[in-house]
Amino acid sequence: MTGADEGASTHRGVAAAAQRGIAGFETPTWFRTLGVGAWLTLGIAGVLALVLFLIALVAEVAIPLAISAVLAAILVPLADRLERWRVPRWLGATLVLIIGIWLVVATVAVVVSAITSQSDEIWARIQGSIQRVDNDSAPLDVTSDELIGAAHEVVRLLTSGVLGSLFSSASGFVVGTVLGIFMLLFLLKDWAQITGWTSAHLGLPPEVGQNILDGTVSAFRGYAAGLSLIGAANAVVVAIGAVVLGVPLVGTIALVSFITSYVPYLGAFVAGAFAVLIAFGAGGLGVAIAMLAIVLLANNTIQNLVEPFAFGTRLRLHPLVVLLTVTTGTMLFGVMGAILAAPLTSAGVNAYHQLRGVNGYV
Template sequence: MTAKENKISLPLTIASVLLIITLLVYGMMAMRAVLIPLAFSILLAIILYPLCRRLEKWKIGRIWAIIICLIVATVLVGGVITFISMQIMAFSNDLPQLIGRANQLLEIVQVWVEQTFNVKQSNQIPLLKNSLTEWAKTHGALFASTISATTSTLGSLLLLPVFIFFFLLYRNFFTHFFHKVFNNTPVASINTLLKKVQKVVQSYVLGLGLVILIIAGLNILGLLLLGIEYAIFFGLLGALLTIIPYVGIFIGSLLPILMSLLTKDSVWYAVGVAGVFFLVQVLEGNFITPNVVGSKVSVNPLAAIVGLILGGMLWGAAGMILALPFIAVLKVIFDSVESLEPYGYLLGESVEVTTQNKDLTENLSGRIQAAIKKQSNSKLKN
């Protein structure tokens, strides 16, 4: 190929790649109502697979084993939803008192705005209404389309049990499908790759479940010490929102902060709630998740944040939840294909950063142990 042909083919290649990416993104957005349940079904089917296989080893038929798995998953999810619903019902009973307190705070804010910005209280509400009206005109169509898409997606989530059932039922069929698609690749290599994908998904999801339990305990403990009402509900809600990496726990802190402002006489309670959630976030990001999930899902924070933003733009909250496990799966695939190894390296954690975090964790752990030992020795002497 001549230099002139190279110059012509390069722009054509770039244009073709960009066109394919554009069509792919458009297709994923247009078919989100089906693709989101499918993506969640794949993850849940991978999680339920070990239980299904164990039941089958106990001489239970595959169909009945899958049904038992679905019942177990439904009971667990239903239990969490029931608990949250009961907490919301109890919370609604105190709503009139909270509204009254909110009106008092609004009056205080109005006085402060009048004294600070010289805007009379009688003009503040119309000004706020006009601002909200203008905002609604600008963003109304976007908001309506978002609500419509979300409603459609929630309706499609009813298909989850059906999709999971067939993924587990036809798992050997799908394995043979990959063998036929990549018929030039040794069967052992494909099976090894599928096992790695299964392992990384299970490690991420099960590790995330344990992280949620730990964070829920820390949140609830901190809120109880501050005397915040509905501490269990807010602590659990904040922990559940950690399924949205990096930003979920901050979103979960907004409600208890608002509750502390409405029910407490001092703003320092709100500061304390913010401090509790910030401390939990620091512990989660630097110690809990790295030690619980470990290096099995070694995606660097930059790749995770970019994936989080892109997932949110593509599929909303569901895309943010699915971003990290699917980036981890992509990394496993890239690492297993020689020509794609550089991209797997780009998604992975830096060795230097990992070593520094490990040294920091060991150093902090050693200091804590030394402090505990010193305190024990002092007690023995006394």
């Protein structure tokens, strides 16, 4: 045997030994599970990213559809009640839609009227707050006029940012509103058919799909009712505190506290900042600190006491979970994310519990 043949034989022997070693090597079970889970996680994340990208491309349709679906979930029981009273479904849906539009317009009108009717006094209080800062901090190189101008700019940027997160232009707002109204009408009219078709095409047993869909609808209904109750409680506490402290614009402060309560955490921050600023302009630093304490009391202690009764067992999420989901939703999707994050999380938890009882799913 030549040297070349001996070298080739040696290489073949080494290769065979390596193959036998690889074949005999067994990875730990936990390691294989972790690897499969990692690839599945990457695949799910990729699918979600693609879905979110496609939704962003049709945001002018997706946003009105999301708002209409949430409103339909809340208003459908009223349409069902009218149908039980032998009112034709199309007529009942139309009546509910008209009532809903009237309530929205009336609420917006009340808020705008309450603020604009006292806009001079509100701005005078804000100017008083800025003037106090200017007088108490003489070494600063800015004047009260510059601070007021900066406040105008901040308000303008905040307003444009909030509206811009929903619609890119005024025409988009009008088109989205009209489209949303028609979507809501069809959802109210054909709710049973739409939800039945959806539950049957979730890739799950029909009864499981229907239970998941019912749980999602219940989450949104319970969330809306809970936010209304919590907002009313916060508004009452803040209003009583404003009356005791002698802070003006009590009605406006209470109304802003109630309306902004529908945006978790962020709404409380905006309403609290508004109340504290008015209190500072009216009575100085001591009154502002007292008002801040009342706002914190309303949005923490009182809210924690009311929350279990407001949300019940269907939407019981840990406050940290709500905070994280709302913050993440706000960062990704703006105001819509802040509003929908918590109920969607609750709906996801309900869906998980439903799937745990189905063999082969969880």
